[in-house]
Amino acid sequence: xxxxxxxxxxxxxYPGLYYHDNNLVSGSLEALIHHLVPxxxxxPDRTYIFTFLLSSRLFIHPYELMSKVCHLCMxxxxxxxxxxxxxxxxxxxxxxxxxxxxxxxxxxxxLKELTHRLASGDEVYxxxxxxxxxxxxxxxxxxxxxxEALGKINATAAERLTALKAKPQAAIQRDMLSICNDxxxxxxxxxHIELERLSYIGPEEFVQAFVQKDPLDNDKSCFSDHKKASNxxxxxxxxxxxxxxxxxEICMPVKKKHRARVMEFFIDVARExxxxxxxxxxxxxxxxxxxxxxxxxxxTWSKVKTAKFDxxxxxxxxxxxxxxxxxxxxxxxxxxxxxxxxxEKIVIPFFSLLIKDIxxxxxxxxxxxxxxxxxxxxxxxxxxxxxxFMTWKKVECPFEKDRKILQYLLTAPVFTEDALYxxxxxxxxxxxxxxxxxxxxxx
Numbered sequence: 001x002x003x004x005x006x007x008x009x010x011x012x013x014y015p016g017l018y019y020h021d022n023n024l025v026s027g028s029l030e031a032l033i034h035h036l037v038p039x040x041x042x043x044p045d046r047t048y049i050f051t052f053l054l055s056s057r058l059f060i061h062p063y064e065l066m067s068k069v070c071h072l073c074m075x076x077x078x079x080x081x082x083x084x085x086x087x088x089x090x091x092x093x094x095x096x097x098x099x100x101x102x103x104x105x106x107x108x109x110x111l112k113e114l115t116h117r118l119a120s121g122d123e124v125y126x127x128x129x130x131x132x133x134x135x136x137x138x139x140x141x142x143x144x145x146x147x148e149a150l151g152k153i154n155a156t157a158a159e160r161l162t163a164l165k166a167k168p169q170a171a172i173q174r175d176m177l178s179i180c181n182d183x184x185x186x187x188x189x190x191x192h193i194e195l196e197r198l199s200y201i202g203p204e205e206f207v208q209a210f211v212q213k214d215p216l217d218n219d220k221s222c223f224s225d226h227k228k229a230s231n232x233x234x235x236x237x238x239x240x241x242x243x244x245x246x247x248x249e250i251c252m253p254v255k256k257k258h259r260a261r262v263m264e265f266f267i268d269v270a271r272e273x274x275x276x277x278x279x280x281x282x283x284x285x286x287x288x289x290x291x292x293x294x295x296x297x298x299x300t301w302s303k304v305k306t307a308k309f310d311x312x313x314x315x316x317x318x319x320x321x322x323x324x325x326x327x328x329x330x331x332x333x334x335x336x337x338x339x340x341x342x343x344e345k346i347v348i349p350f351f352s353l354l355i356k357d358i359x360x361x362x363x364x365x366x367x368x369x370x371x372x373x374x375x376x377x378x379x380x381x382x383x384x385x386x387x388x389f390m391t392w393k394k395v396e397c398p399f400e401k402d403r404k405i406l407q408y409l410l411t412a413p414v415f416t417e418d419a420l421y422x423x424x425x426x427x428x429x430x431x432x433x434x435x436x437x438x439x440x441x442x443x
Contacts, residue, residue, distance in 0.1 A: 025375075047383070050093075050387060055382060058367055063106035070110050084122070157413070160411055176265070177249075180405050183268035186405060187278065188276070189401070191278045191397060192406060194278055194281055209355070236351065239352065241414060243284045243291070246289060247293060250262050250288075250289070250297075254426075256427070257303065260303035267309045267312070270285040279348055289309070291420065294424070296424060300428065336392075341398070343398045347395070348392065418442055
């Protein structure tokens with residue numbers, strides 16, 4: 001990511017910005033806000049816009065930033081006609097990259113005020129403004145529909161679980177293999193779910209997930225007033241669901257032969273996920289197979305050809321900070337950059353690790369320097385990680401959708417940990433005192 005907070009055309013530079021080797025390294029909040037606003041002979045670099053809009057929310061609410069930007073634009077009153085295209089360009093980049101900021105009425109109010117000023121009396125700008133507004137409204141509508149659909153899916157899943165508890169035997173006939181026994185197709189449907197959930201995560205959610213109170217901000221922590229990172233959380237919940245679904249499918253069958261077949265099936269699904277570049281589903285499947293209720297089924301495992309599983313485990317081995325996985329991810333990213341087909345473009349990272357990386361980057365460096373200036377070097381690095389993710393989330397899923405499989409993956413009942421242990425002990429009895437005690441307490 002090019003770090004030029006380049007000062008093109010603003011020779012004198014606004015006081016309070018500090019550069020090193022022509023890279024912006026720190027500045028006061030005031031100066032950084034000035035650096036965002038276009039003038040007659042200056043337009044901020046795109047990477048600067050993204051980095052500042054992403055990180056500024058650690059120091060100032062987006063709606064406050066928006067009102068400051070409006071104010072600085074209005075100050076150039078005499079020139080407002082001349083700089084209108086640049087202001088519009090800035091607002092377009094903001095509404096396209098961080099549309100969720102505009103779910104706040106205060107944001108929308110400022111946006112309307114400013115665009116009204118730009119559009120009044122000029123047909124060209126009126127058209128551009130209405131295009132921008134329509135795009136924004138479309139993005140927010142799609143988001144609301146997604147949230148609604150998620151709510152419905154979760155409700156269905158809850159209903160099915162309740163039904164299962166009422167009549168445990170009734171649900172046993174339905175299992176993954178009876179819905180689809182082709183690992184390739186299941187891996188493709190998992191990729192559909194992953195890419196859809198990924199596509200709704202806003203870049204700002206990575207920052208908002210870790211918002212701490214800014215010491216210079218006496219107000220309560222920014223953003224404590226609304227759900228900060230709900231799409232990100234929904235995505236993490238999906239990973240957990242998939243792990244538990246895999247464990248449920250393995251522990252449910254009464255016959256050892258059947259359990260072994262389910263294990264081999266999911267190993268094949270995981271391998272297809274790896275080939276597609278879907279590392280998140282791959283890791284969820286491995287996690288499910290490594291849960292204690294599954295890993296203790298020694299007799300079942302003895303019937304499974306585990307060579308393929310060992311290779312996948314090796315790929316996702318956490319040692320040396322997931323060295324093998326990071327190498328595979330780099331390979332997939334390279335493939336994606338040079339790809340001709342959308343199939344080759346797919347990169348779905350192991351998401352918890354991505355969040356952990358961003359978390360450690362955030363914890364590892366101070367947001368402000370000792371003189372109170374914002375440590376912009378840190379935010380270039382943060383923006384670099386998030387913008388890579390932005391490229392991955394834009395990929396269209398090239399596979400055909402299979403409603404029946406998707407519905408099953410999203411809503412089939414999954415056991416709790418206790419229910420998994422119970423099913424596991426019923427399949428292969430407790431081995432030692434600890435397991436015997438656990439079994440007793442569960443029954």
